[in-house]
Amino acid sequence: xxxxxxxxxxxASIKDATNKTLTAAAAxxxxxxxxxxxxxxxxxxxxxxxxxxxKKVLLADxxxxxxxxxxxxxxxxxxxxPGYDAFVAPATSRFKNVMPRVAALLDVMQVSEIIKVxxxxxxxxxxxxxxxxxxxxxxxxxxxxxxxTSTFAAAGEGGSAPIENAAAAADPGLSSFLGxxxxxxxxxxxxxxxxxxxxxxxxxSRENFAKYIEPLADKLGAGVGASxxxxxxxxxxxxxQVGQTGKVVAPELYVAxxxxxxxxxxxxxxxxxxxxxxxxxxxxxxxxxxxxxLVADLYQAVPELTDALGKLGK
Amino acid sequence: xxxxxxxxxxxxxxxxxxxxxxxxxxxxxxxKMSMNPFDEIAVEEALRLKEAGKATEVVVVSIGPAQxxxxxxxxxxxxxxxxxxxKAEGNVEPLAVAKILKAVADAEKPGLIILGKQAIDDDSNxxxxxxxxxxxxxxxxxxxxxxxxxxxxxxxxEVDGGLQTVKLKGPAIVTTDLRxxxxxxxxxxxxxxxxxxxxxxxxxxxxxxxxxxxLEVLKTAEPPGRKGGVKVKDVAELVSKLKTEAGVL
Numbered sequence: 001x002x003x004x005x006x007x008x009x010x011x012a013s014i015k016d017a018t019n020k021t022l023t024a025a026a027a028x029x030x031x032x033x034x035x036x037x038x039x040x041x042x043x044x045x046x047x048x049x050x051x052x053x054x055k056k057v058l059l060a061d062x063x064x065x066x067x068x069x070x071x072x073x074x075x076x077x078x079x080x081x082p083g084y085d086a087f088v089a090p091a092t093s094r095f096k097n098v099m100p101r102v103a104a105l106l107d108v109m110q111v112s113e114i115i116k117v118x119x120x121x122x123x124x125x126x127x128x129x130x131x132x133x134x135x136x137x138x139x140x141x142x143x144x145x146x147x148x149t150s151t152f153a154a155a156g157e158g159g160s161a162p163i164e165n166a167a168a169a170a171d172p173g174l175s176s177f178l179g180x181x182x183x184x185x186x187x188x189x190x191x192x193x194x195x196x197x198x199x200x201x202x203x204x205s206r207e208n209f210a211k212y213i214e215p216l217a218d219k220l221g222a223g224v225g226a227s228x229x230x231x232x233x234x235x236x237x238x239x240x241q242v243g244q245t246g247k248v249v250a251p252e253l254y255v256a257x258x259x260x261x262x263x264x265x266x267x268x269x270x271x272x273x274x275x276x277x278x279x280x281x282x283x284x285x286x287x288x289x290x291x292x293x294l295v296a297d298l299y300q301a302v303p304e305l306t307d308a309l310g311k312l313g314k
Numbered sequence: 315x316x317x318x319x320x321x322x323x324x325x326x327x328x329x330x331x332x333x334x335x336x337x338x339x340x341x342x343x344x345x346k347m348s349m350n351p352f353d354e355i356a357v358e359e360a361l362r363l364k365e366a367g368k369a370t371e372v373v374v375v376s377i378g379p380a381q382x383x384x385x386x387x388x389x390x391x392x393x394x395x396x397x398x399x400x401k402a403e404g405n406v407e408p409l410a411v412a413k414i415l416k417a418v419a420d421a422e423k424p425g426l427i428i429l430g431k432q433a434i435d436d437d438s439n440x441x442x443x444x445x446x447x448x449x450x451x452x453x454x455x456x457x458x459x460x461x462x463x464x465x466x467x468x469x470x471x472e473v474d475g476g477l478q479t480v481k482l483k484g485p486a487i488v489t490t491d492l493r494x495x496x497x498x499x500x501x502x503x504x505x506x507x508x509x510x511x512x513x514x515x516x517x518x519x520x521x522x523x524x525x526x527x528x529l530e531v532l533k534t535a536e537p538p539g540r541k542g543g544v545k546v547k548d549v550a551e552l553v554s555k556l557k558t559e560a561g562v563l
Contacts, residue, residue, distance in 0.1 A: 070453050093473040100441075100442075100444045103440070108528060109527075110409075110438070126537070127435065128331045133536070138528065175454070175483065176480065181477045231492075245352075287542055292545075294548070294552050296548075296549075305553070309553065
């Protein structure tokens with residue numbers, strides 16, 4: 001019995017999502033090997049080898065794995081399948097894309113976005129935007145699982161696993177990478193941020209996000225999020241979206257500004273430890289989940305809050 | 315080029331679902347059902363390709379109970395040319411859906427299949443990728459832009475860090491994200507016209523595919539509740555509470 005964890009990384013380092021997924025993978029009770037597939041990804045493999053409890057790291061270093069293309073990465077994982085009983089990956093966009101392809105090639109049903117390992121074959125997962133929690137038992141001999149990382153603690157370091165090279169699988173050659181627009185930001189990533197400041201439709205413009213939300217976020221050392229309404233309106237880029245179909249987050253502090261609180265948004269943030277809502281509509285549903293609600297005009301309250309934090313030495 | 319668009323009948327996105335008290339599932343009796351919102355985006359995109367002269371025919375297919383024909387009619391009223399209903403009762407998992415869709419695709423030979431990225435009921439986000447695997451086709455999930463280049467496709471995808479653009483060798487699978495387009499409303503004349511459009515009736519058994527679930531649902535429960543907290547009167551009180559009571563500053 002061995003579990004293969006497929007790592008989220010940027011070739012230079014391992015992403016926090018991998019540490020959290022390791023906690024879920026270890027709960028299956030078997031040895032855990034980690035697959036690092038990328039190009040020039042030795043540094044990421046070295047980092048994976050240091051994770052506590054990892055028995056072996058497989059490094060597949062090949063240009064075919066440079067750009068998250070689903071077809072070659074799925075082929076690689078399937079080529080390793082005979083040695084493993086479970087394939088576990090974080091539910092990031094990379095693995096939401098590739099893991100169901102792996103599952104179909106292995107003729108098994110993926111268990112998507114688990115939030116709890118009940119036993120090695122039984123898991124809890126949210127359905128209906130988190131309005132119900134299903135407990136499912138997989139009858140497949142090989143398990144393919146994606147993990148909702150916001151509900152698992154990050155595994156720490158302390159291991160020194162050997163690193164082996166994994167041979168690249170034949171690239172099906174079905175797709176090719178043309179380009180990407182990746183936002184460069186010094187702010188923490190949403191899925192690992194301790195604090196998140198999010199803006200909604202009430203922000204009214206991209207400029208207002210920059211003028212009100214971002215200074216508050218920077219004062220708090222926070223990541224910046226947005227509701228779907230704000231992203232659809234073009235006030236914020238798509239990678240800021242928090243919700244059922246965006247990113248699911250669970251920071252220590254979530255500050256929702258001008259967000260009404262549609263169930264689809266709540267699905268992405270209601271596991272946050274402390275929720276603050278600032279909205280001028282006192283009946284906004286966001287107040288039903290907020291620990292601290294402030295009914296106020298955000299254009300006054302947010303600069304005031306930013307100032308007050310400045311005075312605290314933030 | 316023919317475009318195939320699978321659509322799913324789901325609980326309307328405005329309905330707050332209730333878990334049955336016996337833990338066997340969610341309450342579906344007398345609940346408003348609609349086409350999965352991401353599938354509406356898929357239908358819209360296919361129609362736009364047809365209107366731009368890039369697609370010749372748009373076929374919507376649904377797998378589910380007899381009432382799924384209403385979902386197909388919605389697609390036909392939006393402008394799709396014809397429908398295929400594959401009747402299947404009970405819980406049909408994404409893998410089984412993908413197998414049925416493969417059989418439909420083998421018969422229909424589309425140049426492109428557009429699916430919603432996930433259904434808002436089971437939130438699985440699997441069917442498109444599984445179908446691509448079974449057909450051995452290229453895939454681009456979470457599309458926010460789709461361009462046809464001969465028999466190939468250029469797709470911009472919404473990924474965690476931003477946007478990625480890939481080229482797919484056709485035939486291909488594309489799954490839709492929210493920003494791909496804004497679906498049209500069906501006009502009354504088109505709703506009337508849709509009643510005359512053909513829907514081909516099939517049964518899952520016609521394709522000889524085993525629908526036995528691989529995942530056994532042991533129970534369905536309410537999530538742990540979250541109580542609303544307090545309202546603060548001003549920013550000063552908020553900061554004070556966050557600092558002393560919540561301890562997060």
